[in-house]
Amino acid sequence: xxxxxxxxxxxxxxxxxxxxxxxxxxxxxxAALATTSAPAWIVLPVAVALVLWMSLARSAxxx
Amino acid sequence: xxxxxxxxxALAGTAAASAALAVIVAALGPALTVIPIEVLRLVVGALLLxxxxxxxxxxxxxxxxxxxxxxxxxxxxxxxxxARTAATDERAGLDWYGFTVSFKGVLLEGLEVAFIVLTFGSxxxxxxxxxxxxxxAVVVVVIAGVVVRGxxxxxxxxTLAFAVGVMLTTFGTFWGAEGxxxxxxxxxxxxxxxxxxVVVVSLSYVTALRRRRVAVA
Numbered sequence: 001x002x003x004x005x006x007x008x009x010x011x012x013x014x015x016x017x018x019x020x021x022x023x024x025x026x027x028x029x030x031a032a033l034a035t036t037s038a039p040a041w042i043v044l045p046v047a048v049a050l051v052l053w054m055s056l057a058r059s060a061x062x063x
Numbered sequence: 064x065x066x067x068x069x070x071x072x073a074l075a076g077t078a079a080a081s082a083a084l085a086v087i088v089a090a091l092g093p094a095l096t097v098i099p100i101e102v103l104r105l106v107v108g109a110l111l112l113x114x115x116x117x118x119x120x121x122x123x124x125x126x127x128x129x130x131x132x133x134x135x136x137x138x139x140x141x142x143x144x145x146a147r148t149a150a151t152d153e154r155a156g157l158d159w160y161g162f163t164v165s166f167k168g169v170l171l172e173g174l175e176v177a178f179i180v181l182t183f184g185s186x187x188x189x190x191x192x193x194x195x196x197x198x199x200a201v202v203v204v205v206i207a208g209v210v211v212r213g214x215x216x217x218x219x220x221x222t223l224a225f226a227v228g229v230m231l232t233t234f235g236t237f238w239g240a241e242g243x244x245x246x247x248x249x250x251x252x253x254x255x256x257x258x259x260x261v262v263v264v265s266l267s268y269v270t271a272l273r274r275r276r277v278a279v280a
Contacts (some may be wrong), residue, residue: 013113030240030245040168044243048112060276
């Protein structure tokens with residue numbers, strides 16, 4: 001059971017859980033902004049760029 | 064597995080995994096169509112984004128020199144040597160090692176393909192059309208593999224990984240935002256703009272990390 005859970009964690013989340021967490025937060029912010037008149041479409045592309053850079057920078061520092 | 068452990072067990076494993084995949088797809092396909100489209104797009108978008116960013120992250124690290132490029136030739140040699148030296152355990156007239164490794168490989172890779180085809184199909188409202196597209200892609204890839212094997216083998220593996228990461232991230236961003244309630248400016252026409260954005264951002268990260276690599280060295 002533990003190995004099964006580990007497999008799905010690896011399959012979905014991968015080796016940096018912060019990326020998945022960042023995307024989940026960005027989707028929540030997008031959903032909240034979408035109920036207002038603010039341009040909610042901009043949140044996800046900006047979040048993708050930020051989350052990717054933070055993950056890359058972490059990997060580069062570790063090496 | 065076929066080359067190192069024998070074709071009979073490898074093909075049996077492949078057939079068993081294909082049958083298991085068919086059952087999973089037959090069960091999951093209709094289930095996906097009853098989920099509201101916004102919820103589906105949100106979940107599919109989030110998953111595609113996470114998958115895409117994983118691919119993109121590794122491809123950027125390799126392209127910028129922070130991670131070693133994969134040498135497919137040496138990986139094949141290493142795996143083949145491990146398969147040749149693995150112990151033989153015969154069950155039901157099959158080499159169990161060859162059967163289980165083939166089964167696992169086909170099932171896992173097949174699940175990923177099935178997930179992409181089913182979700183693309185259901186978010187666009189036509190699973191049969193997505194299945195036809197996937198089947199056509201298999202035919203094209205097999206023909207291309209036979210006809211232009213030489214030139215294709217020279218396309219760097221990391222370039223393909225980069226392209227896959229860009230595509231998954233683009234569709235994930237587009238559908239994830241739509242699922243969260245966003246109306247993209249220009250509707251579907253904004254998809255190429257998102258694609259261009261992801262390409263430009265990713266290439267600029269490759270350049271920035273290359274510079275940092277040179278500065279550290």
